[in-house]
Amino acid sequence: MPNDLTYTAEARIPTTRGEFQLLLFKNSADHKEHLAFVMGELCGKQGVLTRVHSECFTGDVLGSTRCDCGSQLHSALEMIEAEGCGIVIYLRQEGRGIGLAQKLRAYNLQDMGHDTVDANLLLGHQADERRYDAAAAILNHLQVRSIRLLTNNPTKIEQLSALGIQVDKRISMQPLVTADNSSYLQTKIKRMGHILSLGADALLHKNGVNGFATPATHIYSNQFSPEIIQQLNTLQQQANTHFANTGRPFVTISYAQSLDGSLAAARGRAMALSSPASMQLTHALRASHDAILIGVETLLADDPRLNVRLVDGSNPQPVVVDSCLRTPAQARLFDEHAHVWIATTSASAQRCGEKGAALVQRGATILPCPANAQNQVDLSCLLHMLGQHNIRSLMIEGGAHILTSLLAAGLADFAVVTIAPVYVGGYRVVQPQPEYADSAPHFSSPIRRA
Numbered sequence: 001m002p003n004d005l006t007y008t009a010e011a012r013i014p015t016t017r018g019e020f021q022l023l024l025f026k027n028s029a030d031h032k033e034h035l036a037f038v039m040g041e042l043c044g045k046q047g048v049l050t051r052v053h054s055e056c057f058t059g060d061v062l063g064s065t066r067c068d069c070g071s072q073l074h075s076a077l078e079m080i081e082a083e084g085c086g087i088v089i090y091l092r093q094e095g096r097g098i099g100l101a102q103k104l105r106a107y108n109l110q111d112m113g114h115d116t117v118d119a120n121l122l123l124g125h126q127a128d129e130r131r132y133d134a135a136a137a138i139l140n141h142l143q144v145r146s147i148r149l150l151t152n153n154p155t156k157i158e159q160l161s162a163l164g165i166q167v168d169k170r171i172s173m174q175p176l177v178t179a180d181n182s183s184y185l186q187t188k189i190k191r192m193g194h195i196l197s198l199g200a201d202a203l204l205h206k207n208g209v210n211g212f213a214t215p216a217t218h219i220y221s222n223q224f225s226p227e228i229i230q231q232l233n234t235l236q237q238q239a240n241t242h243f244a245n246t247g248r249p250f251v252t253i254s255y256a257q258s259l260d261g262s263l264a265a266a267r268g269r270a271m272a273l274s275s276p277a278s279m280q281l282t283h284a285l286r287a288s289h290d291a292i293l294i295g296v297e298t299l300l301a302d303d304p305r306l307n308v309r310l311v312d313g314s315n316p317q318p319v320v321v322d323s324c325l326r327t328p329a330q331a332r333l334f335d336e337h338a339h340v341w342i343a344t345t346s347a348s349a350q351r352c353g354e355k356g357a358a359l360v361q362r363g364a365t366i367l368p369c370p371a372n373a374q375n376q377v378d379l380s381c382l383l384h385m386l387g388q389h390n391i392r393s394l395m396i397e398g399g400a401h402i403l404t405s406l407l408a409a410g411l412a413d414f415a416v417v418t419i420a421p422v423y424v425g426g427y428r429v430v431q432p433q434p435e436y437a438d439s440a441p442h443f444s445s446p447i448r449r450a
Contacts, residue, residue, distance in 0.1 A: 004029040005137045013037070017081040025141075027134050032092040034134045036142065037077075040085030043143045047168050049086035050147040051076035052135045052156060055094045058103075066107065067184060068175035075173060076150050079241045087142070089135045096120070097129030115187040127192065132156065136163035150244075152188070152196040171244045172196060174392070176233070224284065232288050235414060239289075239393035242413060248387040249394040253403055254285055254416040278418040280310045282397075285416060287313025289395040291341075291386065296322035298398035305336045306397070316395065319343060319367075319386070321402060323376040325352050327359060334362040343382050345371040379405055 010023040023036040042048050053076065059069030073088070080086030095103030102123055109119035117127045139147065146166035149157060150173055157167050175185055175196060188194040224232075239250035256278060286292055287308045294304065299320055306318045318333055319341045325348050333340050342364050349356070349368035356366055367385060372378045379402075386394060396402060396412070406412045 005134055017077050034092055035090040036138050037088040039080050046146045048144045048147050049080055049083050051088045051150040053088055053090050054130055055092050057100055065178040065180045067181055071176045072173045075237055078237055079244060082241050089138050091134055093130050098125045116184055117187060117191045132159045136160060136165050139165055152194040154193055174240045236288055243392035248383045249391045250413050251394050251411055252414040253396045253412045256418045283308050283310040285395055286316050287311055289316050289393040291317040291319050291391045292395045293319040294397050295399040295402040296320055296326050303332050305332050307336045321377050324348055325355055329358045329362050338363055340364050341367055343367045343369050343377050345377055
């Protein structure tokens, strides 16, 4: 460890996210105390999940929504908890190195119309005055061989690499976008080179898909209770963590059923079970996910639009599982979405002919997938493919066969089930799966009874 950084003390810190060790270091060069919050044994390990976080009193402590610092810190801790091992290095360099007093003055300049970069420059500072020598020294002290860095900032990777730290991978930190920080985040992208996605303003996938899901904190504030908003935000954070760790989208299944477990009166026949309140929740869930998936039987029975119209939010990317390419070119999906993905088997894709050409002309993108033993789209392979297309969260709205298949394969991560206070005595396909009872937590919305 360099002479200007001294290991001072450490202690066990039990938290709601597990047990950590908090290490304190004193830096004689800047006379500041830097921290390392460690879970698990890191000595000699490669690819350690790491967040190098610069202090932000307003965001980390007060929960300010002018920046994304607080949400990044808590997301990093959540991801480390999920992995069971990792480190948050907390550097005392407030306001990108200019200090709290100057940061507050910069905030005032931002309120006058200057962006965060120009505000710092007007105060006589550089756009970013942070250094990462202490972080590199702390990683060397912990004998970490290489890291996976939780960051949107490529400059941070460059500086750590120049200091001898091996960065195996960059893991993005999806921000919670609010009315107060959207301009700040855009400035990070346009003027500071950060790599991140901002909902409808996101850089588009090569096929031109919609932007990523919009966090619930701002857009639903007048539509749902604080408890529901918190659950929606937590769901998105879980999805980000899951995608970062697995590379496949976090899968939420959502459906309505009667008291006797019926999804419809008969297979292939549409039936309205959802109340206005539960439909509004369904649309909020849609806006909270990157993509929404249905089976072709649901498409043929309901001809759904799969858009977001009952809440403020962006439409998810629609995906139809259609092993035999039965999707009609006149389906309403094509009127609502510029791009519709249709997942079919490789064999069906090869012989799609004029039918496929008509679908492509309507805005479809055909996704050829491996088939399972029943010559249907292999759902596990499809999830992997969607992950490669950077779909981090996926909502499943039907049909019953898709829902049952995902549950049976252990591919569902979360379930939202609303119960209609009626008895139907109809089509009951989704059966209890005891082995997955603990792996798919539930929450439901209140249903208005007639």
